[in-house]
Amino acid sequence: MPDLRFPSIDGLRAFEAAARLGTFEKAAEELAVTASAVGKRIVAVEELLGTPLFQRGPRLTLTPAGKEYLTHVRAALGLLAAAPQHRRGARRVQRLRVSTPPTFARHILVPELPAFTQAHPAVELEVVLSIPFLDAAGAEADVQVQVRHGDAAAVGGTVLMPDVVLPMAAPSLLSRLPPLRTPTDLARAPLLRTPLEPWAPWFEAAGLPWAEPDQGPRLLDLGLTLEAALGGQGVALARPSLARTWLENGTLVPLFDVQATPAHQYHVLPHATGGAAAAFAQWLQRSCERIARDALEQLAARRAG
Known part of the structure; x- marks a missing residue:
């Protein structure tokens, strides 16, 4: 529409403030400009509309x-004010996308996020899920957590927590099985299978020359x-850190004292050397180390009791 003309946003703000507050001086104080500037902006709007908006006097009258x-x-x-992009506070927020297995x-x-958000209120976290087995990570994540096989230095990233694995089962399953007193008794139990937690490391630690369940x-x-x-449904080879609740x-009940280092560890992958990404990665590593340590202490206390 070629004949459509709009006043400036500054002019509209000056008009609204002057109408609400009653004087150019008060409007100028709110907008952090001079009273003369407020007057000129309003005059520009009136000229554009072709009609006066105020009756001038000691106090403005519409x-x-x-x-x-x-x-x-x-x-x-x-x-316009409802758009978050126009708020100065929103521009100070640093957004951080974190990709992690489910x-x-x-x-x-x-469960740990409240501690991070309380310590870093200016960081807005977005958590997206990745699929470990398919190696499908969240797109364009600032920080990635992945389950990886092998040495951390070789595959990249930093190990988040010193996990262990051991067999666990529900009491409902144990009540249906012959007593599981030693690792060899697992030959009479259904073993749950996942490529993310192969049984081979634990079989070796337990001295069992067994192949993977098939x-x-x-x-x-x-x-x-x-x-x-x-x-x-079966006995799981599981991490106390994930099963602690x-x-x-x-x-869930731990079956034996034998523990093994899992074939795969959670790694936090390379991230920025500074800023929110580095702060988050460092916080996450400390939190994970504490969780793994507490889970092992819980197991030890259970055995002692």
Whole structure:
């Protein structure tokens, strides 16, 4: 529409402030400009509209046209003010995208997040889920947590926590099985399978010359494996750090004292050397080390009791 003309935002703000506060001087104080500047901005709006908006005097009085126009101006400014991009505070927020496997997110990261957000109120976290087995990480993440095989220095990143694995089962399963007193008794128990937690490291630690289990469902997620164990479907090779809540309330029971280092560890991948990404990675590593340590102490206390 070639004949459509708009006043400046500064002019509209000056008009609304002067109408609300009653004088150019008060409007100028609120807008951090001079009273002369407020007057000039309002005059520019009046010239554009072709009609006066105020009756000048010791206190400004809106003309009938001014009253009608003020309704539209306030609605327009309200819509603009509602856009978060226009708020100065929003521009100071640093957004940080974190990519993490689902089980780690649910059982490690999310319960710990209040501590990070309280310490870093200017960082807005966005947590996205990755799929470890398919190696599908969250796109363009600032910090990535992945389950990786091998030495941290060789594959990149930093190990987050010194995890161990050991067999765990639900009491409902144990009540249906012959007593599991020694590791060899697992030959009579259904073993849950997942490529993310192979049994080979634990079999070796227990002195069992066994191959990987080849029967039963193959679950491609550590959380699903724990859920299957909770449902009494089989014995899971699990990490105390992920299962600590269920170990504490007795819905999962550790079967033997034998522990092993898992084939895969949680790594935090390379991130920026400074800023929110580095602060988050350092905080996450400290939190994970504490969680793993507390989980092992919980196991030790359980055995001692």
